[in-house]
Amino acid sequence: MPPMFRFAAKFALALLVGASALHAPNARAVDEKDLLPVDQAFALSAKAVSRDRIELSWRIAPGYYLYRQRTSVEGIEGGVLSMPEGKRKHDEFFGDVETYRESLTATYAGAVAPTATSVALTVKYQGCADLGVCYPPQRRTIDVALPAATASTGDDIFSRRPDASPLIGAAPTVDAQPLPPEQAYKIEAIAADGNTLLLRFTPAPGYYLYRDKTHLQIAGEGLSLGAPRWPQGKDHKDAYFGDVVVYFDQVEVPVPVGRTHARPVDAQLTVSFQGCQDGGICYPVMSRTLPVSLPAGNVGAVTESAAPSNAASTETSLAEDQRLASRLAGKDRAWTLLLFFASGLALAFTPCVLPMVPILSGLIAGRGGRIGAWRAFTLSTVYVLASAVVFTIAGVLAGLLGAAFNLQAAMQNAWVLGAFAGLFVLLSLSMFGLYELQLPAALRARLGAASDQQHGGSWMGVAAMGALSALIVGPCVAPPLMGAVLYIAQTRDPVLGGAALFVLALGMGAPLIAFGIAAGKGMPTSGPWMVAVERVFGFVFLGLAIWMLSRVLPGAATLGLWGLLALGAAVWVFGIGRTPRAKLAARFAALVFGIVGAAQLLGAFAGGHDPLQPLAGVMGEKREGVVFRRIKSVEDLDRELAAARAAGKPLLLDFYADWCVSCKEMEKYTFTEPVVRDALAGYVLLQADVTANDAQDQALMQRFGIIGPPMSLFFHDGEERRNLRLTGFEKTDAFVERVRKGAAQ
Template sequence: MPDLFRPARVLWLFFMVLMVAMATGTARGEVNFLPADKAFALQIDQSTGTTVRLSWTIAPGYYLYRDRIEAMTDSGATVVLPLPPGQLKDDPNFGEVQVFHQAVSTEAKSSGARELTITWQGCAEAGLCYPPQSRTLPVQGGAASELVAPPGAPPTNVADPAQATDSDYGISQILASRSLVWTIPLFLVLGIGLAFTPCVLPMLPIVSGMVVGSHATQRRAFVLSGSYGLAMALTYAAIGVAAALAGANLQAALQNQWTIAAFTATFVLLAMSMFGFFTLQLPGSVRARLDNIGRGTRGGTVAGAAVLGLVSALFVGPCMTAPLAGTLMYIAQTGNAAQGGMLLFVLGLGMATPLVLVCTVGSRFLPKPGPWMTRVNGVFGFGLLATAIWMISRVVPASATLALAGAWMITVAFTLWPYSAGKRSPNVSRWGVLQRSGAALAGIWGLSMMLGSAAGASNMLRPLASIAGTPSAADEMPFAKVRSADGLDRQLAAAVAEGKPTMVVFSADWCTSCRTIEREVFDQSAVRSALSGWNLVTADVTEGDPDQRALMRNMQVLGPPTVLLLDARGQERRTLRLVGEFGTDTFLRRLNASESAS
């Protein structure tokens, strides 16, 4: 690996250690949260007379508080529940507490009582805390089946699962429509770029000879190379479908901060391989077998070209391993088989494009192999590191993400600046001047991000805004507080009469994620300015009493923090709802979209 990337190698190791260590931070990001009855599924068994057995099945990425599981009789007497010891957790909501993961069971003695009220409370690791849940059970003369809500009946204090998350159709619609307009060309360009990695480009003339054979006409060469490319693209499409199907279960796992940390470390390792720390490739025996299959296939026929395309999709050289693995990990997260197959198909077509050109018009139009090819590896390496930062941003504070982005920019600056062993390179060309100018700008911007992060900023476009000044206490936004559906209706009616849009923030005293949003989003001057014409309402659900549960049920809210944006007619655009923690940029995009739709 040339000297171009050596100044960055120590920083790559720093990246890996820093990002994995920061994964223990507060969970954040927009996650598909489960409704409470799915996150904490309660099963009741009363087959032993006066003893009621209670069993909770806890979904991955969620936990129940041990001291929040309680039982009370209809006369108001507390029932002692023999709960097992829980796991100690330094919880942001209640301090150091004992919690349960996966499952927990206990028994309640109901002797002499006609009814038994069970209450419990839990949270998601990704930042959403559910209000206290409760269920009242008849304990005399009823069978277990009568104690559980019938299938399809809505729970008394949670929303319809089909409309339970901020991204229930927001994410799916974006992936299915608008974002594909950008994603498909991106994968096509990515495929073309992969064809120019150091150990793929030099092989193109050799592969073209194997595919086309000798004395083929230009038209015949196009047909054969097209068969090769189509077979390769279809093979990648099958790989993409498999990755997406495997990723359906990955979605739940990615709500866990340790899983995200592991994936982040994987992306960093893949990036390090692109910068020459080590080489990723298939085992030698597998490579030899695939190579023998390719060499034994007859060139010059459509079938032979197709077989070679299939083999090359499975054996594309060590330079492909890291970016292809990163691409498959991205597709696995979507869990969308159709999209995964289509994107990998487009990537395969992109990889085949240079080969079709070589076979049809000859290799004279392709750039010659040289040192520039290692820079292609560098571009992929930086892309993989940027992906790692994006992924780890789900589980670290926004200011930490800003610091990582700043470190990334500074590393780009060190890499671009043409220094070797501290000496300036002689005879700097015009391209060299442009390169150093870009390096200087990247370094200055990266340093600004690092300084802004230290001051608690989170906006990459305005990293020093928090240093320039902070809003005073006199600038507090006027939030009206409601605790019932009637109170919210009155606020909405007043806003409609004034022709003002309304923002409703569901919050609770025990919700630390709500405090984080207040501090890192609503305290930002850009947000305050954007909300100046809005009617602001806080829906307080701290107690979880019947009025507050009815309010959440009417608005189809799982728990705090949840933000609803309603237009001047009092109508919510459901796709713009925010659930869990979010950043300033995300909030402003949703706010602007809501105003545009009004």
């Protein structure tokens, strides 16, 4: 059992072995892979040899030993535990002790009620490994069936239900042999957020789980658990426990988590539970230990009472990324992966992904030659698969390593963006034929050959461009991406999480394949159109270069470059056209380009930054946006949260970066709306600029388990309202509703 194995390896030295064990002179580092899970090191079983005597047996693995003084049994009033003499030794942990190796058989004797059919024993024991590591004290509850006055029991560890047919004699109610406990009951745990665990029980068909026989404990620095919020179960008349509530089907249980600190923490959740086979045996109380990784959360205690909630209300209380992560952990995973593919299709038409269309079209179009639908399909598929693989790897690493590793953010610096923009400029110059006019013959031949391979359809070239596009031109942080990364971070399952990221990328790439086929099939084979197409793609590549540089250049400089590009296009368009009608159309288009370019240059000189509204500043029509106060570090945030809490105000924390396209969308289309400014009037407004992606930026993002902007977090009374967290761009009306919920008590 890997969870128990990890529990023993991480906490054994720290729990109940004393400071002397931690600082023993002979102590040495022990690899957790060298240790057995505790239930394999000390396998416990029990059987009743008579109504007043129970035999307990431990099978002890080689290299391990049990302490006699640390072994005890409770369950029968006045019961006496008899144990054989052990091997005496002086133990560095407990002094003079007796130990057992290989096996231990003890008897527990005492009088039980004449009508009792079973007895529940609580067995406590502790042991160590010769490697120098002691396991923490173990506690097991075993329900042992008692024989009738004239019958004897076997060594089955299960107890018979009073209302079940006997195993021999009359025909049994349940023909199938009972399943092993691990197959009969599956348990999963995931952190819904820093203050909530989501526990999932899945009984096998024909088995059920007792609600009130389930108990939870958590081992983690500064963590405590509140009352589980069980959904409605089924009322059941039980021969053992009377009127009880049970669950026959999969059930999800949110569990509040209290904490004394806000930072992320790895913990161990121990779940004790009991269940039965319908019409068959009852299992003894079982225990599972599950690893959970809690992201940063809010400091505070949890209440002990909580009303039951159903699955629907649980899901609606989660943010969108949490719902997607929860669905990945659910049983309808195939449908969830299909949902990720559909989400990718929707993301394909956002400003983050659309720039891939001209890149792929230009690579396939090359020098204007028609390559056919099949060739275009294969090249497009290679481009999409390469980008999907790199996108998946980056997302999986972000989920496993957290905000400290964000490859996409690391690629958004001036040097990388400048190099990528330079590549687009070189590609555009080849489209304009300048290689042949300005470069020496030898260099021209090499560049020409490289250009022919790149543009004419080299699989390696297209794959390389697809991989780079996934990191540099690729999608912004969106709820599906965050949902998959959150699932990987919480479950440490890169396979299913990576599959979700991969199908998300395939969804984003599906329209690109369609565009690529159209580009390959629709290109003319020869003639003046070929030259015109080359020139068009030359301007497109220059536009992509400017778009890349806009992430690091001032807005006015970017607007000026757009103006120069428009004027250059006007000059070229003015000279094309062979017929009078074509010339007239070309000169009209040149006039339009010239006016647009001149307006953009004028707007740039006036300090404008919006290519679609270049004269807004000149005409005095600039719209005022929401004014945020910038913070940089975790300490800055804690100080502002304390001040907002003292003032009784809600707080909005917006994560922003210059290279984040969706951040610019929020800034331009949402934060400039008067209704948004009015809704945020009572808020403390903070913005974390994580453009640099330095250590302070990463620490701030890691506190909340996010991988990058755009992200909007809402706080009330100093605590984040996780269900309101916004990932990506949101339109005005929906954002205003979110803001109003964030301000509500």
